[in-house]
Amino acid sequence: MSRSRIVIVGAGFAGYQAARTLSRRFRGAAEIVLVNPNDYFLYLPLLPEVAAGVLEPRRVSVSLAGTLRNTRLVLGEVSGVDLDGRKITYTDPEGRDGELEYDRLVLTVGSVNKLLPIPGVAEHAHGFRGMPEALYLRDHVTRQVALAANESDPAEADARCTFVVVGAGYTGTEVAAHGKLFTDSLAKQHRRAGNGLRDDARPRWMLLDIAPRVLPELDRRLSKTAHRVLRRRGVDVRTEMSVKEATKEGVLLDDGEFIRTRSLIWCVGVRPDPVVEQLGLATERGRLLVDEYLEVPGHPEVLACGDAAAVPDLTRPGEFTPMTAQHASRQGKVAADNVAASLGRGKRRPYKHHDLGFTVDLGGIQAAANPLHIPLSGPLASVVTRGYHLAAMPGNRVRVAADWLLDAVLPRQAAQLGLVRSWSVPLDTASPEVARVPGGPARAGAEQGGSGAGT
Helix, strand or coil, rough: CCCCCEEECCCCCCCHHHHHHHHHHCCCCCCEEEEEECCCCECCHHHHHHHHCCCHHHHHHHEHHHHCCCCCEECCEEEEECCCCCCEEECCCCEEEEEEECCCEEECCCEEEECCCCHHHHHHHHHHCHHHHHHHHHHHHHHHHHHHHHHCCCCHHHCCCCCEEEECCCHHHHHHHHHHHHHHHHHHHHCCCCCCCCCCCCCCEEEEEEECCCCCCCHHHHHHHHHHHHHCCCCCEECCCCCEEEECCCEECCCCCCCCCEEEEECCCCCCCHHHHHHHHCCCEEEEEECCCCCCCEEEEEEEEEEEECEECCCHHHHHHHHCCCCCHHEEEEEEEEHHCCCCCCCCCCCCCCCHHHEECCCCCCEEECCCCEEEEHHHHHHHHHHHHHHHHHCCHHHHHHHHHHHHHHCCCCCCCCCCCHCCCCCCCCCCCCHHCCCCCCCCCCCCCCEEEEE
């Protein structure tokens, strides 16, 4: 008899955990196929540290072939799902089309940047959803400080040293916190080298959000801790404020103030991958509706989880689980168990999450955490946060720890890599500009979950 084929679309938190759980459960008794545009799992919560020069890119990129046994990796971007014919179509990195039939399908196609109808944002802002964006931001920040050091016009130098982050959730808060430390280090190096950076030309970071406080999804005590650390570090935090218009010269705020800047970083959130809409199934705010067993109604052979799925929150009847990494990871395990149960191995179970706390890395020795709902801040919270990340990562732990140690005793490296150009990381991944870049930002099959780290 032929083996059952289980196809998993996406190698983010949900997809990776589903593949790892199934590979261990079946040990070759079923054919497990993982379809993803890249050959690595991206540990998204540490991406701000890549952008800030703390970690090298490969530290947060875990090899799929090196860590997933009994799993066939297919490099490709899914373009369609034939539910009646039980097959998917995809395009590989070289533009060739292919298709895969399945007996069971796990959809973890993830999310893309959330766009708002604000003039100029799509043209002048950059998101923060993957490795290309992190590498671009790292180069861009380094370049702006270097250009400011040789700028004769003080106003232009100030504009190049001003960085505006929109969105004070997990990602935006961590990007601003790490970014301020990074640019302060770069400015210090330029002054030591005598490169002409004025003493009063200090890097300025702004963090904007329409919410009344930073990290609005967390406990108020964690929010206050993060706000206090950011303020003390010199980040200009403005709540109940957003961008009205973006131009090449800067951004216009809701209150009418114009901020001259060359750096607009968009971290307002994510939306489900557009591939979900193509399925023609019931959705909830763009997310595919599933039951508590993560099954798609009317198609028990198809399961969905992660950012692309609207999963009922059994701890809060009537609501759905938020789009975070911790939910995606745990849903991936439940989806794998339920797939195995449908093939006669074990018993299926509903997804029910018990929140044990959150961690937010604020750079240096600062963090905010509430493990087991015990609020922590400062160095102790930093130890807890980094300990959690090391435990949660499926690989590269020693390398990550080594980079943290080196960062504690050595200055940041201020070298541009020049690997990613601005036009290759548009905010809107559906932009025609993507077509100009071979292997540009992937859409379907790149689920990573929100960057919030949960315990």
